[in-house]
Amino acid sequence: xxxxxxxxxxxxxxxxxxxxxxxxxxxxxxxxxxxxxxxxxxxxxxxxxxxxxxxxxxxxxxxxxxxxxxxxxxxxxxxxxxxxxxxxxxxxxxxxxxxxxxxxxxxxxxxxxxxxxxxxxxxxxxxxxxxxxxxxxxxxxxxxxxxxxxxxxxxxxxxxxxxxxxxxxxxxxxxxxxxxxxxxxxxxxxxxxxxxxxxxxxxxxxxxxxxxxxxxxxxxxxxxxxxxxxxxxxxxxxxxxxxxxxxxxxxxxxxxxxxxxxxxxxxxxxxxxxxxxxxxxxxxxxxxx
Numbered sequence: 001x002x003x004x005x006x007x008x009x010x011x012x013x014x015x016x017x018x019x020x021x022x023x024x025x026x027x028x029x030x031x032x033x034x035x036x037x038x039x040x041x042x043x044x045x046x047x048x049x050x051x052x053x054x055x056x057x058x059x060x061x062x063x064x065x066x067x068x069x070x071x072x073x074x075x076x077x078x079x080x081x082x083x084x085x086x087x088x089x090x091x092x093x094x095x096x097x098x099x100x101x102x103x104x105x106x107x108x109x110x111x112x113x114x115x116x117x118x119x120x121x122x123x124x125x126x127x128x129x130x131x132x133x134x135x136x137x138x139x140x141x142x143x144x145x146x147x148x149x150x151x152x153x154x155x156x157x158x159x160x161x162x163x164x165x166x167x168x169x170x171x172x173x174x175x176x177x178x179x180x181x182x183x184x185x186x187x188x189x190x191x192x193x194x195x196x197x198x199x200x201x202x203x204x205x206x207x208x209x210x211x212x213x214x215x216x217x218x219x220x221x222x223x224x225x226x227x228x229x230x231x232x233x234x235x236x237x238x239x240x241x242x243x244x245x246x247x248x249x250x251x252x253x254x255x256x257x258x259x260x261x262x263x264x265x266x267x268x269x270x271x272x273x274x275x276x277x278x279x280x281x282x283x284x285x286x287x288x289x
Contacts, residue, residue, distance in 0.1 A: 009124040009136065009175055015102045016120075017095035022102050029120040031140040035287055037253070040072035041186040041244055042262065042280035043152070043220075046079040046111035050231055055273045058266050060087055062275040066262040068093050070282055074137075076186040077114040078152040085114065100135055107133065113150040113187070121148075126171065128164075134172050138179070142289050144252060145181030155190045156234060162195065169196055173203040182253055185245040188278065192239055205245040208255045208283050220260065220279045227265075228277035244283050251288060258283040 016025040044063050047056040064087055067075055075097070077084075082105035088094050089103060100115040100123055101107050107125070108114065113135050115123070121137035128134075135150040149172050154164040169189070176183040185205065189196065200207065209218045220242035223230040230236065246255060261280040265271040 008171075009126045012100065012107070012123045012125050012135075013102075014121060014123050014137075015099050022089055022099070024102075025098060025120065027120075029122050029138075029140060031143065032119050033142050034073075034119075036256070037074070037141070037146075037285045037287070038070075038072045038282065039074040039076065039148070039184060039186060039244060039285070040067065040070040040261070040280055040282045041076040041078075041150075041242060042067065043078040043188040043242060043276060043278040044080060044084060045228065045232075045276040045278065046081050047083075048110055053231060054228060054277075055266070055269060056083070058269060058273055059275055060084055062266045063262070064088060064091060066275055066280065070261060070280075072282060073118045074148055074184075074186075075114075075116040076148065076150040077116070078150070078188045079111045080108045080114040081111050082108055084108075088114075088116075100137065107135075113152055115148065115150050117148070126175070128168055128171070132164075132168065134168070136172075136175070138181075142252070142287055144249065144289070145179065146253075147176055147179055147181060147183045149176060149183065149185045149187075151185055151187035151189065153188065153190045161190070165190060165196065166199065169199050173199060173205075176247070177203060180249075182249045183247045186243070186281070188241055189243050190241055191243065200245060203247065205247045206255070208244045208246055208258045209240065209281075212255055212258050218258075218260065220281065221277065222279070225263075226274045226277060226279070227272045228274050232277045242278055242281050244281055246285070253285045254288055256284040256286050 013024040219238035222238040223233040
């Protein structure tokens with residue numbers, strides 16, 4: 001690992017539920033063996049903007065239910081808030097996971113990324129200029145390391161957004177390339193089309209949606225279908241902002257499927273309120289080892 005990478009990615013504690021409550025997990029992350037691995041990624045829409053129009057009090061239980069129904073081994077959340085974290089930590093099903101944050105909610109104020117995993121992991125964080133951060137969790141699976149980066153790249157609401165996204169993704173990819181094993185990058189890339197394809201391809205990543213569903217648009221932000229996306233959209237155009245990328249060392253992991261979830265409106269909202277302005281992504285990987 002390069003000296004620069006060691007300097008900019010800072011270790012953070014991981015939390016596990018025990019009888020007193022959520023506590024830092026201080027044991028060495030144990031190795032596990034699995035044949036399949038499932039991962040969900042979901043930008044859940046923080047309530048900093050248009051707060052009076054997005055019915056967060058109705059959305060939060062719907063978000064938690066959607067994540068529960070996924071039963072994913074790994075869950076990558078963007079725009080998590082202290083209120084969502086509090087609700088998650090109170091759920092019996094979440095007690096089966098390791099999580100990147102405790103009730104202090106230090107890394108999700110006013111909002112941020114969360115990583116949950118059934119598999120024990122170690123955690124580092126890098127903070128870009130401003131509030132943008134990336135989390136990288138590392139698990140040992142089938143005798144090999146797997147790193148999961150949770151990303152929320154800069155949106156077009158910011159000046160020089162494309163350049164900022166390029167810098168952010170380049171930094172993340174460079175860090176992961178210095179680590180042994182395979183890598184996943186999951187989250188809201190705020191990407192239009194293939195603007196970051198060179199970075200991704202040159203680093204050996206595949207875009208799982210493009211690989212498995214090349215003829216299906218896979219819009220995760222669809223103002224024509226989702227009223228919250230219509231409210232938040234700058235241009236009103238459906239786009240595939242959210243992605244799951246895979247770089248598999250020795251082709252140890254093969255993507256089997258990828259689908260959208262949280263695509264239906266919340267009950268009793270006259271079909272005006274969805275769990276988020278984004279749809280979630282759910283992917284299944286299978287080991288070849």
